[in-house]
Amino acid sequence: MEIVWDERGGATVVRDGHPQSYVDPDDPLLLVFEYVEQFALVLEALRPDPAPLRVTHVGGAGMTLARWVHRVHPGSPQIVLEPDVALTDLVRRELPLPRGHRVRVRPERGQDGVRGLRDGSADVVVVDAYAQGRIPGELAGAAWVAELDRVLAPGGLVLVNAADEPGLRWVARLCATLHGAFGHVGQLVLQEVAKGRRFGNVVVVASRAPLDDVRLRRAAARASFPSTWRGADEVRRLVGGAAAFGPVGEPSPAPPDPGSLRLS
Template sequence: MSIVWDERGGATVERDGHPQSYVDPDDPLLLVFEYVQQFALVLEALRPDPAPLAVTHVGGAGMTLARWVHRMHPGSPQIVLEPDVALTELVRRELPLPRGHRIRVRPVPGQEGIGALRDGSADVVVVDAFDDGRVPPGLAGQAWVRELDRVLATDGLVLVNAADEPGLRWVARLCATLSGRFSHVGQLVLREVAKGRRYGNVVVVASRRPLDDVSLSRAAARAAFPSEWRGSAQVARALAGVRPFGEIGEPSPAPPDAGKLRLR
């Protein structure tokens, strides 16, 4: 693992040979990775009130989104589940968290950490955890989705950073699995990924309550990278005949060689 600084004063956190986070210590609102911007767009659209949010992050790395939540929703109690103690220590040393934060890092894997949370204790659960560039199978199956359902508040949101090959078949199975517990599952996706032009990330949004398609479509339209919002009705139609994962899921497809990271 390493932290690579650039001429802009920002830093990329790398793990397993893959870039995990980009952090500008002086500007937590600067979000470089597309999927992190999409996380923020979803929260801005669905949780516009700056009131504190109880957020649980499955996967920590540089804690970019936790820093953003702290700035946009001051006083938010946040839990970060990050089993890599050495990574957390490196980030704390090189990229200190902002003053007054309520971010607590627990050195446990996502499944163990979620299992220890109280019922209905999270307003938002963000799942952004990879093992050697792939979403682990334990964070995709029905057992995992039941735990997400248990810890989420009645009007809570689940946000998942998924990654898949053209065709998005793995993402479809993940959405089918989430649909077993959450009535509304949508996707915010880059247009070039949606059109099957390349491997890429998809932000999956799950909720028990209807998602505001109008606000989310507007959010996609103002994204820095051409994106589209696929509402729950559209996703549900696409899931016809798709088989959900079993109790334990399958790892997401391996990414192609990342090559040189481009900061856009």
């Protein structure tokens, strides 16, 4: 793993040969990775009040979104579940968190860390955890979704950074699994990924309450890269007969070989 700095003063956290996070220590509102910006757009749309949010992050890397939450929702108590202690130490040393933060990093895997959380203790759970470029099956199955349902407070949100091949068949199964606990599941996705033109990320949003499609469509229109919001009804049609995962899911598809990493 390494941190690659650019001439603008920003840094990319690289793990397993894959860029994990981009951090500008002086500007936590600068979100370079499209899916991180999409996370923020969803929160801006659905949680516009700047009051603190209780946020649990499954997967840490550079803690870009945690820094954003700290700036936009000051005083937010946040838990980051990141089992890679060496990665956390590297980030703390080279990309320290801002003063006054309430971010607590726990060296635990997502499924172990979430099991240790109290019922209804999170307003938002963000799942952004990869191993060798793939989401582990344990973070996609019905047992995992049941734990998310347990720890999520009334009115809470689950945000998942999913990645899939054209056709989004794995994402469809993930959405079907989330439907087992949450009645409303939407997607914020790059248009070229939605059209099946390439492997890419999909931000999946799950809630027990209806999602505000009007606000979320406006949020998608503000994205730096052309994006589209798929509401719960559309996702339900797209998922169709996709089978939900069992208690333990399947890993997401392997990403294409990134080749030699070049950042400029």
